[in-house]
Amino acid sequence: MSEPLIVKKMEGPVAVLQLNRPHVLNALNLALMDELVEQLKQLQADQDVRCIILTGNHKAFAAGADIDEMAGVSLAEMKMRNQFMLWDLIPRFTKPLIAAVQGYALGGGCELAMSCDLIIASEKAVFGQPEINLGAMPGAGGAQRLVKAMGKARAMAYLLTGRSFTAQEAYECGLVTKVVPDELVLEEAKKLALEIAHKAPVAATLIKEAVYKALDTPTQVGMDFERNAFYMCFGTEDCREGMKAFQEKRKPSFKGR
Ligand code: CO8
Numbered sequence: 001m002s003e004p005l006i007v008k009k010m011e012g013p014v015a016v017l018q019l020n021r022p023h024v025l026n027a028l029n030l031a032l033m034d035e036l037v038e039q040l041k042q043l044q045a046d047q048d049v050r051c052i053i054l055t056g057n058h059k060a061f062a063a064g065a066d067i068d069e070m071a072g073v074s075l076a077e078m079k080m081r082n083q084f085m086l087w088d089l090i091p092r093f094t095k096p097l098i099a100a101v102q103g104y105a106l107g108g109g110c111e112l113a114m115s116c117d118l119i120i121a122s123e124k125a126v127f128g129q130p131e132i133n134l135g136a137m138p139g140a141g142g143a144q145r146l147v148k149a150m151g152k153a154r155a156m157a158y159l160l161t162g163r164s165f166t167a168q169e170a171y172e173c174g175l176v177t178k179v180v181p182d183e184l185v186l187e188e189a190k191k192l193a194l195e196i197a198h199k200a201p202v203a204a205t206l207i208k209e210a211v212y213k214a215l216d217t218p219t220q221v222g223m224d225f226e227r228n229a230f231y232m233c234f235g236t237e238d239c240r241e242g243m244k245a246f247q248e249k250r251k252p253s254f255k256g257r
């Protein structure tokens with residue numbers, strides 16, 4: 001059987017992870033999520049990698065959690081699977097993670113894309129949380145993140161009807177960074193990844209954390225975090241290098257320390 005996740009290390013500081021269960025539209029089963037987190041751990045430890053792209057294929061980023069693996073599972077069994085432990089780790093990796101979305105990003109697939117730091121989407125991509133049609137609901141943050149992105153009125157309607165929404169709508173509400181023609185999705189994601197990869201890695205990590213604080217905590221808590229994170233930048237060689245390069249009118253070379 002083919003690997004559920006393909007790891008491609010590009011030349012340079014960007015790695016691409018490709019969800020690879022095309023026969024089931026990249027349905028996210030336990031083995032795939034396990035492998036995804038395992039590979040993210042390895043890329044986190046890899047000094048050469050500074051930005052990661054997560055993608056699927058032309059037809060689907062992922063059409064949700066694997067329904068065949070959930071059908072008939074009891075409450076107790078589902079609880080004891082504790083699968084969200086893995087899901088919760090995804091935004092906690094410190095390297096910027098870009099979802100390059102083509103086709104369906106439904107249910108857990110939409111949640112997985114929203115767990116990434118940035119989303120580049122095909123103009124044909126289809127987002128949605130159709131779990132209600134299965135008598136279920138999102139569990140990996142779909143309700144939380146959708147409300148924060150598009151507000152209660154729209155999120156509530158999508159969650160309660162299970163209707164899908166377009167990449168353009170996702171872009172307009174701030175869920176998606178950029179919408180591009182289908183054939184340019186990966187190229188655009190790589191361009192963005194490379195641009196980020198050449199910035200100072202520690203500052204990038206601290207910025208990520210500050211942005212999540214803005215979403216998850218009261219403003220003053222986020223402000224306090226941001227100030228301390230700002231001070232932390234001054235403990236890095238990259239901050240000295242960045243300012244020196246500006247003064248010397250040259251491009252900085254960031255080392256990630
Ligand atoms: N799980 C398992 N198999 C799937 C899934 C899925 N989520 N989606 C598609 N497949 C399979 C189909 O069964 C089919 O297999 P087969 O060829 O053996 O019959 C194959 O993929 C192709 O699918 P379709 O023939 O249905 O393709 P269409 O182009 O006709 O339709 C759709 C595409 C509209 C995307 C349709 O496949 C569909 O509705 N899929 C299900 C979408 C869905 O309901 N997603 C939500 C799942 S529940 C969920 O994600 C809960 C998240 C909670 C957090 C995560 C916890 C683990």
